[in-house]
Amino acid sequence: xxxxxxxxxxxxxxxxxxxxxxxxxxxxxxxxxxxxxxxxxxxxxxxxxxxxxxxxxxxxxxxxxxxxxxxxxxxxxxxxxxxxxxxxxxxxxxxxxxxxxxxxxxxxxxxxxxxxxxxxxxxxxxxxxxxxxxxxxxxxxxxxxxxxxxxxxxxxxxxxxxxxxxxxxxxxxxxxxxxxxxxxxxxxxxxxxxxxxxxxxxxxxxxxxxxxxxxxxxxxxxxxxxxxxxxxxxxxxxxxxxxxxxxxxxxxxxxxxxxxxxxxxxxxxxxxxxxxxxxxxx
Amino acid sequence: xxxxxxxxxxxxxxxxxxxxxxxxxxxxxxxxxxxxxxxxxxxxxxxxxxxxxxxxxxxxxxxxxxxxxxxxxxxxxxxxxxxxxxxxxxxxxxxxxxxxxxxxxxxxxxxxxxxxxxxxxxxxxxxxxxxxxxxxxxxxxxxxxxxxxxxxxxxxxxxxxxxxxxxxxxxxxxxxxxxxxxxxxxxxxxxxxxxxxxxxxxxxxxxxxxxxxxxxxxxxxxxxxxxxxxxxxxxxxxxxxxxxxxxxxxxxxxxxxxxxxxxxxxxxxxxxxxxxxxxxxx
Numbered sequence: 060x061x062x063x064x065x066x067x068x069x070x071x072x073x074x075x076x077x078x079x080x081x082x083x084x085x086x087x088x089x090x091x092x093x094x095x096x097x098x099x100x101x102x103x104x105x106x107x108x109x110x111x112x113x114x115x116x117x118x119x120x121x122x123x124x125x126x127x128x129x130x131x132x133x134x135x136x137x138x139x140x141x142x143x144x145x146x147x148x149x150x151x152x153x154x155x156x157x158x159x160x161x162x163x164x165x166x167x168x169x170x171x172x173x174x175x176x177x178x179x180x181x182x183x184x185x186x187x188x189x190x191x192x193x194x195x196x197x198x199x200x201x202x203x204x205x206x207x208x209x210x211x212x213x214x215x216x217x218x219x220x221x222x223x224x225x226x227x228x229x230x231x232x233x234x235x236x237x238x239x240x241x242x243x244x245x246x247x248x249x250x251x252x253x254x255x256x257x258x259x260x261x262x263x264x265x266x267x268x269x270x271x272x273x274x275x276x277x278x279x280x281x282x283x284x285x286x287x288x289x290x291x292x293x294x295x296x297x298x299x300x301x302x303x304x305x306x307x308x309x310x311x312x313x314x315x316x317x318x319x320x321x322x323x324x325x326x327x328x329x330x331x332x333x334x335x336x337x338x339x340x341x
Numbered sequence: 342x343x344x345x346x347x348x349x350x351x352x353x354x355x356x357x358x359x360x361x362x363x364x365x366x367x368x369x370x371x372x373x374x375x376x377x378x379x380x381x382x383x384x385x386x387x388x389x390x391x392x393x394x395x396x397x398x399x400x401x402x403x404x405x406x407x408x409x410x411x412x413x414x415x416x417x418x419x420x421x422x423x424x425x426x427x428x429x430x431x432x433x434x435x436x437x438x439x440x441x442x443x444x445x446x447x448x449x450x451x452x453x454x455x456x457x458x459x460x461x462x463x464x465x466x467x468x469x470x471x472x473x474x475x476x477x478x479x480x481x482x483x484x485x486x487x488x489x490x491x492x493x494x495x496x497x498x499x500x501x502x503x504x505x506x507x508x509x510x511x512x513x514x515x516x517x518x519x520x521x522x523x524x525x526x527x528x529x530x531x532x533x534x535x536x537x538x539x540x541x542x543x544x545x546x547x548x549x550x551x552x553x554x555x556x557x558x559x560x561x562x563x564x565x566x567x568x569x570x571x572x573x574x575x576x577x578x579x580x581x582x583x584x585x586x587x588x589x590x591x592x593x594x595x596x597x598x599x600x601x602x603x604x605x606x607x608x609x610x611x612x613x614x615x616x617x618x619x620x621x622x623x
Contacts (some may be wrong), residue, residue, distance in 0.1 A: 154349075243602055247605040281614065282613070286602055286603070295571070296574075314567055319573045321571055331564070336529035
């Protein structure tokens with residue numbers, strides 16, 4: 060009986076797990092782009108390892124390159140390299156359907172597709188791919204008429220995205236709605252609008268995940284990491300359960316997980332105490 | 342014209358300033374109690390300096406001692422010592438009306454009295470003292486029937502405290518309502534109730550300050566500092582503008598100030614950018 064309860068407990072904890080996607084293996088970063096071009100395995104593996112050690116439970120892989128065929132080749136190299144060395148699921152990050160297919164055909168664990176949006180062409184090109192593969196998907200509240208404005212627009216766009224993606228057979232639990240994080244330096248009300256949007260989207264669509272690349276919030280300001288720390292706490296307070304972040308920006312991961320202690324999402328603080336016992340809250 | 346606008350701006354910034362009370366000079370801490378008993382000036386001054394350098398703009402002074410006359414003597418020694426060495430306003434922390442009077446008669450800058458509550462005897466003993474002195478006051482949502490329960494109870498108690506304290510001539514801007522922070526390990530819903538209470542109290546009573554000893558939220562849990570970081574961000578998001586904290590628990594102060602960037606309370610991020618320029622966001 061103890062054993063079965065233990066299993067049940069483990070299962071529930073897994074279901075509830077915060078999705079923490081390490082963002083650092085991205086060809087828009089100069090050092091990564093150079094490492095990919097030079098097929099420098101050690102640099103990529105070091106970047107993977109440090110993110111996993113900091114608490115990432117998914118790794119984003121972006122091998123973007125405008126040269127014909129290059130992004131497909133980069134995706135193949137990155138997926139094979141990381142999978143050969145780490146037992147971590149991947150977040151395949153590409154605007155190219157063909158590069159995405161290369162990645163999806165190689166993954167050993169259920170990946171996250173990063174990303175679709177309401178932009179008509181992008182959605183039409185990616186929906187058939189999503190329907191063919193076992194995967195989760197990041198869905199951005201962006202459309203052909205641009206970025207979302209305010210809370211209600213984010214909620215409306217999230218509804219449309221969920222409708223489109225579930226219509227091809229995906230479960231709501233396989234969708235991560237990215238409400239689109241704006242720089243507060245340019246849009247002073249946007250952080251509050253995003254937080255309200257997160258709470259509303261979670262309330263309207265039980266089971267859906269919400270989160271995304273939140274460090275955009277501090278763009279243009281000094282001492283960005285502290286703004287990101289405050290934002291991650293505010294977002295988790297409002298129900299955010301996924302994020303694409305630099306997990307090495309310590310202590311952003313412990314702050315995310317602490318947010319779940321505050322809301323009671325981490326029931327009996329069991330996840331928190333377990334992580335501490337495992338030495339993962341340094 | 343530039344000059345006058347500059348003055349106006351400075352004035353508004355001062356009005357809006359987050360109240361950060363350094364909690365470390367407190368006789369309930371063993372090292373401080375020993376330093377007070379030994380009249381160890383260097384230990385107290387070091388503890389004062391490190392808190393000011395970390396961003397405290399008030400220092401709490403608590404010289405509690407059950408021996409007759411001892412707390413009054415401790416208060417006198419602490420106030421004189423800190424004031425002789427630092428240009429910082431004080432938060433006089435005592436349950437003893439006579440020790441409080443000793444402190445109030447010595448201060449050079451408008452202090453904070455820490456604290457009153459709705460407990461009948463405590464309120465009756467402290468109101469006459471408050472009415473005699475130029476000061477701010479921390480008012481706890483505690484009463485003779487115990488601690489507050491839920492959000493609404495906190496809001497109701499805050500209203501009673503504000504009524505009692507303004508009835509003796511204090512301004513609402515001179516009151517810091519402490520909603521009472523409970524350990525989430527014992528009361529899993531309390532952190533959310535406190536956040537909702539903060540927002541409601543601020544909405545009901547424009548100009549009042551809200552905040553208090555928030556680190557109680559993590560009592561009984563491991564890796565407490567991260568829970569405190571998440572809580573300070575969530576509270577500032579909801580309107581908290583005062584806190585009694587260990588400012589040396591880095592980066593709790595930058596996270597507090599970043600919270601105001603997110604809500605727009607720090608208009609145009611002017612305070613944030615200014616602090617960065619002054620080298621205060623390390």
